[in-house]
Amino acid sequence: MPNAQDVLFRTLADPTRRALFERLCREGEQTVGSLTAQSGVSQPAVSKHLGVLRQAGLVRDRHEGRQTHYSAQLGALAPLIDWTSQMAGFWQSRFDHLEDLLKRMDQ
Amino acid sequence: MPNAQDVLFRTLADPTRRALFERLCREGEQTVGSLTAQSGVSQPAVSKHLGVLRQAGLVRDRHEGRQTHYSAQLGALAPLIDWTSQMAGFWQSRFDHLEDLLKRMDQ
DNA sequence: TTTATCCATAGCCAACGGGTTATCGATTCC
DNA sequence: GGAATCGATAACCCGTTGGCTATGGATAAA
Numbered sequence: 001m002p003n004a005q006d007v008l009f010r011t012l013a014d015p016t017r018r019a020l021f022e023r024l025c026r027e028g029e030q031t032v033g034s035l036t037a038q039s040g041v042s043q044p045a046v047s048k049h050l051g052v053l054r055q056a057g058l059v060r061d062r063h064e065g066r067q068t069h070y071s072a073q074l075g076a077l078a079p080l081i082d083w084t085s086q087m088a089g090f091w092q093s094r095f096d097h098l099e100d101l102l103k104r105m106d107q
Numbered sequence: 108m109p110n111a112q113d114v115l116f117r118t119l120a121d122p123t124r125r126a127l128f129e130r131l132c133r134e135g136e137q138t139v140g141s142l143t144a145q146s147g148v149s150q151p152a153v154s155k156h157l158g159v160l161r162q163a164g165l166v167r168d169r170h171e172g173r174q175t176h177y178s179a180q181l182g183a184l185a186p187l188i189d190w191t192s193q194m195a196g197f198w199q200s201r202f203d204h205l206e207d208l209l210k211r212m213d214q
Numbered sequence: 215t216t217t218a219t220c221c222a223t224a225g226c227c228a229a230c231g232g233g234t235t236a237t238c239g240a241t242t243c244c
Numbered sequence: 245g246g247a248a249t250c251g252a253t254a255a256c257c258c259g260t261t262g263g264c265t266a267t268g269g270a271t272a273a274a
Contacts, residue, residue: 006122013120014262025197029108032221045263047222066220066271074198077191084191085186090132091181121232139251152233154252173241173250 004079011056012080014043017049021058024072031067111186118163120189123148124156128165131179138174 002010012018020035032050036043050070053059057076062069119125127142143153157177160166164183169176198210 002122005125008121009116009125013116015109016262018112018116022194022197025194026201028201033219036221041262042264043221044223044265048262051222068221070195072198074195077194080187081191084188086136087132087179087184088181090129091179094133094135108219123232140249143251148232149250151235151253153234175251207249 005083007056008058008072008077008080011052011058015051016045020046020049021053021072024059024070025074029062029069029071031042031069035070112190114163115184115187118159118165121156122140123152124159127153128160128179131177132167132181136169136176136178138176140174142177148171 012021016039019038023035023038024030032043032046035050036046039046048063050059054061054070058073059070060073062071119128123146127146130142131137139150139153139157142157143150146153147188157168158182161168161177165180166177167180169178
């Protein structure tokens, strides 16, 4: 059972898939056909990528007749931001300890 | 020629590799041996991962006799933060335009 | 009702990636 | 100097994954 960061990093690691997500962020809701037209890969490939993005919570789908509209779910990026902050936090913490140590050595 | 986000996402997508980076962030500089001991994979595997992390700029190596010390380079995460901000920015921008449109329609 | 469009799924294949063992150069210890 | 340790590289294996074509189900158009 992979954690949230795992899913996000793996999902966003593929350039084609990340490009699809970026486009949905930039331009808002899009149909599969519209996304396929500019993607450089086949429609099934796009559908598969959108499925992966959906499972990661990064996009939502909305069915309207025979077309499916996808839109970005920005909130799903939260674990990514959390992880980055955590790494920065660890680093800062070690830095603080070092400062502390140097301060005590100085006395 | 992959861009910076590409390299970062791909590099951090692997759980073992990300765990190595996390440990270096938490605990600071470590030798390959020390990292291997807690990693659950073989020493060559660890070396390979560290090589990938180094090429991504996420770690630095320091040679001291026959051991190599690795440490995290937190600054290398910048493109990741940039990308996330950018996605949030696009989203916000679209929201602003929508607000604007609604405001104009209201008049 | 028949035809055309949209998208998802199935099935297949080639490439990539992460793991292993074996080995080697370099250093340190005896 | 000889033995042992450290870490990087080579060579290999196998599972995953991202691409494709073919197809089918559902809806819209004719």
